Amino acid sequence: MFCYQCEQTMNGEGCRSFGVCGKDPTTAALQDVLFTIVKGMSTYAHRARKFGARDADIDRFAIHALFTTITNVNFDAQRLEGLIRQGLELRDRAQSLYESCCQADGVASDALLAAVAVVAGTSVREWLDEQKTFSIDARRSRNGDDVVGLQELLAYGLKGAAAYVDHAQILGFEQESIWATFHEMLDYLASNPTNAAELTGMCLRCGEMNLAVMELLDKAHTSTYGMPEPTSVRIEPLAGKAILVSGHDLKDLEALLIQTEGKGIHVYTHGEMLPAHGYPKLKAYSHLAGNYGGAWQDQQKEFDAFPGPILMTTNCIQKPLDSYKARIFTAGLVAWPGVPHIGDRDFSAVIDAALQAPGFSENGSDKTILVGFARNAVLGVADKVIDAVKSGDIRHFFLIGGCDGAKSGRNYYTDLAQLVPDDCVILTLACGKYRFNKLEFGDIGGIPRLLDIGQCNDAYSA
Structure with a gap:
């Protein structure tokens, strides 16, 4: 492996x-196999598109498979x-699509066998043997660290x-040009390119x-759930039964909110799900009670304490502790061995578990944080912001964005936020915000000094 x-890889070099992350060698190798199959599938899909032919099942599977291997x-x-068996079937289907196009046009098909038949086995044992020939180590020994890097x-x-395309697809938003570019780039990788300048390009x-992808996802979210608006989010619990939802999938959250309505259960967001509170259609559910905990890397401690x-x-799961493994459920593409998976958005099992669990025994404090400062919210007070800049009341804007991790010594997010002068505004994106989003930063003439734009999948608004 x-x-x-x-x-966060071991010693900053490799695991x-x-x-x-908890990934075992077999899982790591099978992810490589799946990715290699998708590259082979795309060699056919890319060429079929030159004839004007495409298969939406192949397009969507490529996205699912790529996201699965993150x-x-x-x-x-x-x-x-x-997924590997499904990928092999779709690779054959892509080949048939391409070859039928060639036959219909009376042209010879490209000799692609060497590029796509790297995975030819039919069992896990055979796939694991094949993976050794195209692993990172094997390719580095042939092509060197820089090229493989x-x-x-x-x-x-x-x-x-x-990952972002998948979330847009879930909400029914798709774009042919994006699929085409994915297949083109995967076909390029399947050719084992070694020109460093070309690879860099x-x-x-x-x-x-990815800018086009983020625009598509933004359109999917805002068209479905409304444009985010500044919203106070409770960060302390309310007494009563409770369910915690983590990850990125707003449709899963919406389905759970619908199914829990009127059942006396409070639903809390965690980690990447925090921006959900800013979307009008989602925050209309009164039992969307608040946000619990912080970023993804704290989930073992926070999930353990959640009653x-x-x-x-999807995504960002860590190895579940035994203390809560019996009450954690996965959905979408995320999966962990032995953890119940819900593939059809029927969350009855989650609801039953909530009704049987103790829930919170008492209310916490009324402390809140602000979210929902997407572009429309900021542009809505643009004249006020411009006046503050012209008058010198606002001197500078700082964007603090990025993921966070479990390594110690990562307080630079907090340090930077606290060092930002009082006449400057902080825009923040993604999980790094959890290092400082519960601190008080005040305002400048009524404009909050900390503007939470959202998570990584809300970055288009920035």
Whole structure:
């Protein structure tokens, strides 16, 4: 095993015997196999598009598979096996689509066998043997660290963008040009490119594509749930039964809110789900009670203390502790071995667990934080902001954005926020905000000095 996909990898170099995330060698290898199958599938899908042919099932599966192989999403080898078998079937379907196009046009098909038949086995044992030939270690021994590093940078960029495409797809928003670019770049990776300058250029193109992806996701969220608006969010519990929802999937949260309405259960958000409180359609549910806890890396401590079930939507799951493993559920693409998975948004099991759990025995304090400062909220007071800038009341804007992690010594987020002068405004994105979003920063002429724009999937508003 060798994996250096995440920033928290062992000694900053790579995980070998076991992932710091909890990923075992078999799961890591099967993720490589799935990604390689998708690259092969895309060699056909990309070429079929040149004839004007496409298959939406292939397009959507490519996105699902890429998202599945991101760190902290799917740790279940059995589910990965099922996805690999599905991927092999769709790879054959993509081949048939491409070859039928060639036959209809009377042209010879490209000799793609070497690129796509890297995974030809039919069992887990065979796949694990095949993975050794295209693992990071194997490719580094052939092509060197720099080339493979650039190949992996592009791969991780595509995986990250796929996460946002998947969330948009869930809400019914899709864009053909984005799918086409994914297949083009995966086809490029399948050719084992070694030109560093060319690889760098393709990585930059991936970044450009991701801007379009973020715009699509923003449209999906705001069209479905309304434009976020400044909202006070309770961060202390209310007495009563409770369910905690973590992850990014707003549709899962909405489905749970609908199913828990009138049942006397408070629903709390956690981690990446915090921005949900700013969306008008979601905050209209009175039992969306507040936010509990902080960022994803604190979940083991916070889930352990939560007196009810936890619904983990895609993504950022950590190895569940025994103390709460019986009351955590996964949904979407996220999975952990032995944890019940809900694939149809029927959250009856979660609701039953909440009704049987003790819940909170008393109310906490009434402390709140502000969220929902998307672009419309800020632009709505643009004249006031501009006047404050012209008068010198606001001297500068700082954007503090980015993920956070479990490593010690990461208080630089807090340090920077506290060092920002009183005549400056802080815009914040993603989980790094949890290092300081409960601190008091005051306001400048009625404009809050801390403006929470959202999580990483809300970045388009920034």
